[in-house]
Amino acid sequence: MGILVKDKTVVVPGEVLADDLGFVPGHGTYRQNQKILASRLGLVNIEGKVIKTIPLAGRYLPKRNDVVIGRVMDILVSGWRVDINSPYTAVLSSKETPEFIEKNEDLTRYFDLDDHVVAKITNVTSQNLVDLTVRDQGLRKIRGGRIISVNTHKVPRIIGKKGSMVTMIKQATNCRIIVGQNGWIWIDGEPDKENIAVQAIKKIENESHLSGLTERIKEFLEKETGIKVEIEDKGDYNGLQ
Amino acid sequence: MKTKVIIMVYNKRIDGRGFDELRPIEAKAGVIKNADGSAYFKMGKTIAYAAVYGPREMFPKFQQDPKKGVLRCNYNMMPFSGAGERVRPGPSRRSKEISMVTEKALLPVIDLNDYPNAVVDVFIELPQTDAGSRCCGINAAAIALADAGIPMKDLIAAVAVGRADGQIIVDLNYEEEHLHEFIEVESKEVADIPVAMIPSTNEITLLQMDGIISKEDFMNAINKVKGAIQKISEIQRNALKDKYGESIENGESIYNGESIYNDSDDRTE
Amino acid sequence: MDYDTKKHIIECLDKGVRYDGRKKDQLRDIEIKTGVIETAEGSAYVRCGNTEVLAGVKMAVEKPFPDTPEEGILMVGAELYPLSSAKYESGPPDNKAIEVARVIDRGIRESKSIDNKRLCIAAGEKVWTINVDIAPLNDDGNLIDVGSMAAVAAILNAKFPKYEDGKVDYKVKTDESIPFDKIPVAITVLKLGNHYVIDPSDLEQDAADARLTVTSLEDGKLCAMQKGGDNPLSIEDIDKMITLAMIKADEIRKLIKNS
Numbered sequence: 001m002g003i004l005v006k007d008k009t010v011v012v013p014g015e016v017l018a019d020d021l022g023f024v025p026g027h028g029t030y031r032q033n034q035k036i037l038a039s040r041l042g043l044v045n046i047e048g049k050v051i052k053t054i055p056l057a058g059r060y061l062p063k064r065n066d067v068v069i070g071r072v073m074d075i076l077v078s079g080w081r082v083d084i085n086s087p088y089t090a091v092l093s094s095k096e097t098p099e100f101i102e103k104n105e106d107l108t109r110y111f112d113l114d115d116h117v118v119a120k121i122t123n124v125t126s127q128n129l130v131d132l133t134v135r136d137q138g139l140r141k142i143r144g145g146r147i148i149s150v151n152t153h154k155v156p157r158i159i160g161k162k163g164s165m166v167t168m169i170k171q172a173t174n175c176r177i178i179v180g181q182n183g184w185i186w187i188d189g190e191p192d193k194e195n196i197a198v199q200a201i202k203k204i205e206n207e208s209h210l211s212g213l214t215e216r217i218k219e220f221l222e223k224e225t226g227i228k229v230e231i232e233d234k235g236d237y238n239g240l241q
Numbered sequence: 242m243k244t245k246v247i248i249m250v251y252n253k254r255i256d257g258r259g260f261d262e263l264r265p266i267e268a269k270a271g272v273i274k275n276a277d278g279s280a281y282f283k284m285g286k287t288i289a290y291a292a293v294y295g296p297r298e299m300f301p302k303f304q305q306d307p308k309k310g311v312l313r314c315n316y317n318m319m320p321f322s323g324a325g326e327r328v329r330p331g332p333s334r335r336s337k338e339i340s341m342v343t344e345k346a347l348l349p350v351i352d353l354n355d356y357p358n359a360v361v362d363v364f365i366e367l368p369q370t371d372a373g374s375r376c377c378g379i380n381a382a383a384i385a386l387a388d389a390g391i392p393m394k395d396l397i398a399a400v401a402v403g404r405a406d407g408q409i410i411v412d413l414n415y416e417e418e419h420l421h422e423f424i425e426v427e428s429k430e431v432a433d434i435p436v437a438m439i440p441s442t443n444e445i446t447l448l449q450m451d452g453i454i455s456k457e458d459f460m461n462a463i464n465k466v467k468g469a470i471q472k473i474s475e476i477q478r479n480a481l482k483d484k485y486g487e488s489i490e491n492g493e494s495i496y497n498g499e500s501i502y503n504d505s506d507d508r509t510e
Numbered sequence: 511m512d513y514d515t516k517k518h519i520i521e522c523l524d525k526g527v528r529y530d531g532r533k534k535d536q537l538r539d540i541e542i543k544t545g546v547i548e549t550a551e552g553s554a555y556v557r558c559g560n561t562e563v564l565a566g567v568k569m570a571v572e573k574p575f576p577d578t579p580e581e582g583i584l585m586v587g588a589e590l591y592p593l594s595s596a597k598y599e600s601g602p603p604d605n606k607a608i609e610v611a612r613v614i615d616r617g618i619r620e621s622k623s624i625d626n627k628r629l630c631i632a633a634g635e636k637v638w639t640i641n642v643d644i645a646p647l648n649d650d651g652n653l654i655d656v657g658s659m660a661a662v663a664a665i666l667n668a669k670f671p672k673y674e675d676g677k678v679d680y681k682v683k684t685d686e687s688i689p690f691d692k693i694p695v696a697i698t699v700l701k702l703g704n705h706y707v708i709d710p711s712d713l714e715q716d717a718a719d720a721r722l723t724v725t726s727l728e729d730g731k732l733c734a735m736q737k738g739g740d741n742p743l744s745i746e747d748i749d750k751m752i753t754l755a756m757i758k759a760d761e762i763r764k765l766i767k768n769s
Contacts, residue, residue: 010485012478013350013387014395014441030394037441039352039394041387041481056485058390059277059296061355071512087296087359114512127307127357146518146529153390191527199531209485273648274560275595286548290647292593315600320587320643321550321566325680327641330589331602364593364600368564368645369549 007046010056010209011038017051026052060086060152060182062121062130067139069147069180070132072115080111082119082132085149085182090130092119098135116142116186118178145176145188148198150205152183157208158201165204165214168229172221173197196224250427251406255416256285263400263412263469268380268480270388278389280480282381285414286371291381293389295361296353310356314344314363316378322370324415339375346379346437346447347386350394361391372415373401376435379447384477388484397446398473399437402462404430404454409462411469432459436466440474443467511716519717520703530559530711535754537709537761542659542769544667551683552668554769556660558709560650565660567642567668567688571678574630574637582629582637586615588644588657595649595712609738614644614658614696617725617734618665621694628689631673638670640688651712654723655762658696663766665690693766694733695759698723699751701743706751708758722748724755728763732756 003018005011017029018036025036029051038044042053062068062084070082070090079093094101097110111117118139119132134140150158159166159179170177175189175197187197200217207213214231221229254260264285273279276292283289299305316339318328332340343365353361363385365378376399383396403413406426410417413433421429432452438445445466454462519529528534538559547553550566557563574581588611592598603611629638642664644657665688672682700707700718707714715721720739726732732752737743743751 010482012396012481013393014439014474015478016441028392032441037394040392041390055390057278057388087298087356089298114514116514143514144518146515146522191522191525194522195527195529195531198529273562273593275648275650276593290593294592294596297596315592317591319564319566319645320641321547321553321568324549326570327568327643330587330643362592364591366591366593366645366647368566369547371549 003046003051005044007044009044010041011044011053012041013038017044017053022049024050026050028053028055056153057151058153060084062086062088062090062124062128063181064121064124066121066181068119068121068132068182069142069178069184069186070117070119070182072111072113072117075107075113080107082117084130084132085152085180085184086130088128088130090119090121090132092117092132092134096122096131096133096135111141116147118142118180118186142178142186142188145186146194146198147184147186148201150183150185150201152181154205154208155179155181155183157213158185158204160214162232164231165217167232168214168218168221169197169200172225172227172229173200193225196221199224251408251410251420251424254410255423256414260408261411261465261468263472264414266473266476268384268476270384270480270484276385276389278385278387278391280381280384280388282377282384284373284377284380284412286369287373287377288367288369289374289377289381290366290368291378291385292364293361293382293385293391294364295389296356296359296391297362299358299360304360305358307357308354310353310359310361312344312348312351312353312361312363314340314347314365314382316340316343316365316375317367318370318374319366319368322367324371339378342447342449343375343379343382346399347382347397349444349446350397350439351386352392352394355392361386361389372413372418372433373435375447376400376437379437380473380477384480387481395439395441396474396477397437398440398470398477399435399447400466400469400473401433401435402465402469403434403452404432404458404462406431409458409465411465430454432462434459434462436463438466438470440470443470515713516717519714520705523702523705523707528707529713532709534705535708535758537758540659540762540765542663542765544663544769550664550668551671551680552664552666552688554660554663554667556656556663558652558656558659559711560648561652561656562647563653563656563660564645564647565642565657565664566645567640567664569641569668569671569678570639571631571636571673571676572639573635574633578626579634580630580637581626582624583639584619584624584626584629584642585639586618586642586644586661587611588614588646588653590649590653591646594646598649609736610653610657611644613654613723613734613736614661616736617658617694617696617723618642618661621692621725621727621733623690623692623694625689636676640665640668649712651710651715652698655696655698655709658694658725659762659766662693662695663769666693666766692727692729693763694725694727695762695766696723696725696734697755697758697762699755701739701741701747701751706747706754708754720747722751722755724752724759726756726759728760730756
């Protein structure tokens, strides 16, 4: 019988996606006799013979190499425990900082409770124990500005193709913005411009499933800031600054 | 209101419904902004809100399961939700039992293997009840869990079937649960049977019964569940899709987002 | 709340900017609906921004308290449902929940808007008890003010059930309203740095140095007050906050009356 849903439509758990042994159930789907059913709320993605669903909802689960924004929640013997907006907390070892930290040094000199950091996940174990590093370029403690929380699944949309969306917001509002894969976003600039950036991001979050979003955000930013923005979808966006 | 009508068998329902007919249903997903997933579900005059928080770190720690996540349900009636006197706030034995059977009703389809040591909390609150409250709560909870992105095979749907004055009926309201208080009946025996089912397999995940009924009538009543469940399931699915503005117009979906979703979003890799 | 975030919130206020774009004395968008719960004798739903609350009135006939044999009983309760915020846990009410309930309760009872003697059926034996319960659905700050609004709207919406032959018939509502002649309105004013802020969001509440909840009446009288927060308030602060609260209370009172 074949595929029963259109590509990129919203499907719900238990919905029949295909009734054909010729298709392969990918992530977010499962097989029941001849049929393939969705196993989560998501967007259908059909590539060749593989049917999968891309999640639309769910809390952030840590993944290796993700750049995230975290909040120091505890000082440990040789590092810090960091809240990364996930069911799982992460550990930043004192060996993973660019500075050399001696054995009995006071760790709060580097990161204190409630400090926010931009860090990269270096490892996630099977029990979801998470290791962080701040050694790479661009990773550091962040000061000032404000942090908002968005649905982790909207992060790609907020960043945009090659960073085009977030670059547009930065241009218009003249704010520094760092988008963590874990759904926490840091915005730093003039207070009224920060608000505009926040509104633009929330708008993307709410309207991510509607077409013409990039144009609408461009219009919104131009109207609110009076600055003409360019959509650049070339170039390299590494998630930082 | 006590209507003095003498009938031999309950052959016309008090609210005029057909014997297999559900009460009017309203469902909405994403109604509680703070929650990771949520839903509103109304069956006749019974209303349930469900909010899902999780997966999140589980406390107390000794209840954590290192192999997979834990589902924790909490059912509660608001003090003004009963037709008669005020319901004293706080857990009762009844609400604790309903919390437990709700959890058992939802668990069989849920996959929490990706969330060791974490908990998925489901809170069900009823502002207004008119029979079928545990079923209404389960229906809301299923939508809320999907809304929260929890991996599951299907949306559990629930309804109470039963027998009142000799007649097998679907989705009893309060009056039918206490039929002899409202109309003259041949027999005061009422059976109230809440059932939860997996729509795609017709397997039963919750089954309780209060009352007196023959086995034959009981099996007849159970067979009525399938049809009702399919209708409820469709409403649950639409509630989720409506949240995303997913409209089926002329069989074509109007969703055509400029998606830049790519493989790196797939967390279960 | 961490120091950096609080500092930033105050810096923004110093520059005239509030996180959600409002002015310091500006209320969020408010929606009030009454008669929303059929099983309650009176009910209301209030949405203030993203904070949503239900309130329901249940009445019963019971024995009066021994020390007030000719007076009916009015009690206002509130619970902080874990449904409404990740911050709340299941279990018996903690201090925050108790404070919300008691501040709202006192604001309404101390207004003497209900003459409890009019609730007496038979002295020493039977009086009406009125229970108002506040149920938050989504907590984005300012539960005290929003809960109080909902409670008052629910009381105004309520009708006595039929009372016959010593029994309450909940299925029949009379035309009789609860004799509630003044409209107490609770307004919480936050002090953030040097700023006074009305109708705080959840984040602003966490950042506050101190807060003052003032319950006032139409005739300009104050009937209840509660100071909260870890820091002190000067007498000048209190003076200004009361004035601000009373102006806002009038705005809210109009909304309640029109609902």
